Amino acid sequence: MFSDRLGAAAQAIQAQFKHTLGQLDDVPVVRAMRHATHGGKRLRGFLVIESARLHGISSAQSIWAATAVEALHAYSLVHDDLPCMDDDDLRRGKPTVHRKWDEATAVLAGDALQTLAFELVTRSEASPEPAVRAELALRLARASGAEGMVLGQALDIAAETAEAPLSLDDITRLQHGKTGALIEWSATAGAVLAQADAAPLLRYARALGLAFQIADDVLDVTGDSATVGKAVGKDASAGKATFVSLLGLEAARRRAADLVSEACDSLEGYGAEAETLKEAARFVVTRAH
Amino acid sequence: MFSDRLGAAAQAIQAQFKHTLGQLDDVPVVRAMRHATHGGKRLRGFLVIESARLHGISSAQSIWAATAVEALHAYSLVHDDLPCMDDDDLRRGKPTVHRKWDEATAVLAGDALQTLAFELVTRSEASPEPAVRAELALRLARASGAEGMVLGQALDIAAETAEAPLSLDDITRLQHGKTGALIEWSATAGAVLAQADAAPLLRYARALGLAFQIADDVLDVTGDSATVGKAVGKDASAGKATFVSLLGLEAARRRAADLVSEACDSLEGYGAEAETLKEAARFVVTRAH
Numbered sequence: 001m002f003s004d005r006l007g008a009a010a011q012a013i014q015a016q017f018k019h020t021l022g023q024l025d026d027v028p029v030v031r032a033m034r035h036a037t038h039g040g041k042r043l044r045g046f047l048v049i050e051s052a053r054l055h056g057i058s059s060a061q062s063i064w065a066a067t068a069v070e071a072l073h074a075y076s077l078v079h080d081d082l083p084c085m086d087d088d089d090l091r092r093g094k095p096t097v098h099r100k101w102d103e104a105t106a107v108l109a110g111d112a113l114q115t116l117a118f119e120l121v122t123r124s125e126a127s128p129e130p131a132v133r134a135e136l137a138l139r140l141a142r143a144s145g146a147e148g149m150v151l152g153q154a155l156d157i158a159a160e161t162a163e164a165p166l167s168l169d170d171i172t173r174l175q176h177g178k179t180g181a182l183i184e185w186s187a188t189a190g191a192v193l194a195q196a197d198a199a200p201l202l203r204y205a206r207a208l209g210l211a212f213q214i215a216d217d218v219l220d221v222t223g224d225s226a227t228v229g230k231a232v233g234k235d236a237s238a239g240k241a242t243f244v245s246l247l248g249l250e251a252a253r254r255r256a257a258d259l260v261s262e263a264c265d266s267l268e269g270y271g272a273e274a275e276t277l278k279e280a281a282r283f284v285v286t287r288a289h
Numbered sequence: 290m291f292s293d294r295l296g297a298a299a300q301a302i303q304a305q306f307k308h309t310l311g312q313l314d315d316v317p318v319v320r321a322m323r324h325a326t327h328g329g330k331r332l333r334g335f336l337v338i339e340s341a342r343l344h345g346i347s348s349a350q351s352i353w354a355a356t357a358v359e360a361l362h363a364y365s366l367v368h369d370d371l372p373c374m375d376d377d378d379l380r381r382g383k384p385t386v387h388r389k390w391d392e393a394t395a396v397l398a399g400d401a402l403q404t405l406a407f408e409l410v411t412r413s414e415a416s417p418e419p420a421v422r423a424e425l426a427l428r429l430a431r432a433s434g435a436e437g438m439v440l441g442q443a444l445d446i447a448a449e450t451a452e453a454p455l456s457l458d459d460i461t462r463l464q465h466g467k468t469g470a471l472i473e474w475s476a477t478a479g480a481v482l483a484q485a486d487a488a489p490l491l492r493y494a495r496a497l498g499l500a501f502q503i504a505d506d507v508l509d510v511t512g513d514s515a516t517v518g519k520a521v522g523k524d525a526s527a528g529k530a531t532f533v534s535l536l537g538l539e540a541a542r543r544r545a546a547d548l549v550s551e552a553c554d555s556l557e558g559y560g561a562e563a564e565t566l567k568e569a570a571r572f573v574v575t576r577a578h
Binding site for chain 2: 024027028029030033075082084085102103104105107110111118119130131133134135137140141142144146147150151153155157158
């Protein structure tokens with residue numbers, strides 16, 4: 001059920017990107033945007049669509065917000081991969097944008113993908129309620145800017161030259177910015193779209209986001225690059241503090257499992273309808289990529 | 290009157306940036322955002338405040354949209370100045386962000402400034418009407434993404450390696466993206482804030498935006514870098530087609546003057562209240578920086 005719905009979400013998001021980007025001029029920066037938005041698990045977009053379904057919002061409507069968060073995620077990957085940032089050659093098993101084109105195109109494609117995210121959530125198709133569109137955009141800005149994702153990335157860069165290794169609190173704050181804030185936006189989007197109470201989904205998303213990041217650190221140690229689709233072992237060889245280096249491999253796995261239980265418990269009020277989101281939480285810590 | 294109001298707008302925008310950025314963590318990326326949002330003419334923000342005043346909207350309200358467009362403009366400058374783009378060391382008479390910090394900080398500060406722009410227009414302070422906030426954000430996205438500013442920048446980069454020099458139509462389209470779209474957003478923001486007809490302000494803005502760019506090309510030939518606050522003569526020495534290279538210096542100046550008349554004529558319906566915006570149009574082609 002979960003994997004079917006994840007696959008269906010991925011297909012719908014891909015179709016939406018094809019439609020949206022197909023309307024733009026066929027210049028290199030737009031081709032780079034297509035490249036950067038192709039593939040990936042689409043976990044964030046799936047969380048939007050499933051949390052919307054829980055509140056009776058169809059995927060025909062939630063697809064706009066789902067595609068928006070995937071555009072924002074894609075922008076962050078394109079810029080993170082730049083030589084002056086993580087300097088990665090491979091992403092989702094394909095060359096990164098600056099390797100396939102050049103750095104200028106990667107900067108611009110990332111910039112335009114961020115803009116596209118805000119366009120998609122404020123288009124009238126995203127919600128018949130203007131208040132919902134404004135709220136989605138405001139929350140997206142707070143999740144992704146200097147209070148959210150960019151702060152996390154900046155703390156990550158600062159950590160590389162810090163004299164003392166990061167503490168568990170530091171890493172938790174850093175990772176909340178880097179990945180947690182956007183996962184929270186995604187999993188609460190359904191409640192925002194329905195103008196309903198977002199508190200249960202927020203509790204779910206907080207646990208899920210942290211579990212997701214711990215699992216990522218575990219994969220960096222235990223995965224191989226062909227399966228993961230990007231370079232692995234980089235954090236360990238760079239001597240970076242991670243959940244695994246701080247907790248140890250087994251304790252990190254246990255912590256992730258506890259967080260999955262916590263995420264599932266948060267959704268009890270939704271009944272059987274929430275089963276797919278619970279499966280998603282279990283998937284996050286057992287995935288191989 | 291015009292210079293007083295331009296100065297007042299600049300002060301109000303600076304105070305708004307200080308307040309907004311002062312609430313963020315004092316990390317290098319936030320310090321870089323402060324650096325990048327300091328100074329400048331604030332012409333775009335001024336257009337927001339003045340077009341709002343024409344429609345009876347106070348500067349206490351329009352300051353949010355005015356600061357938003359200046360944040361977006363600042364992001365575009367930080368990224369345009371990067372080594373992989375225009376590779377500039379000097380901006381507004383001060384070192385560019387990547388020179389004062391590094392490239393990673395410049396990428397992230399630009400990213401966060403774009404996000405900040407969307408946060409500022411969707412905050413409830415920007416307008417009591419959610420429909421207005423959503424509309425401001427949607428228009429801002431369209432003006433700045435792969436249909437607007439980023440497209441203009443991409444066409445500019447493509448022009449550098451193009452085999453044939455650009456035509457007047459090409460340059461006009463390129464410059465509409467690079468500067469015109471954001472000037473149009475700014476000058477029509479007042480009508481959007483008031484939910485009024487934006488057509489007269491759009492005509493004004495189209496003429497103003499083109500006049501502004503022609504004047505910029507003239508300054509690149511006739512100005513000196515100390516007064517202009519950035520490197521000059523770069524376009525001519527790079528052999529880039531500009532309005533001046535295509536039209537000649539005198540014809541370019543005449544075209545700019547004609548556009549200023551056109552801009553002023555568009556505002557006839559507003560009566561004496563529009564005098565400041567007319568003065569702004571005259572200033573744009575006579576400025577020395």
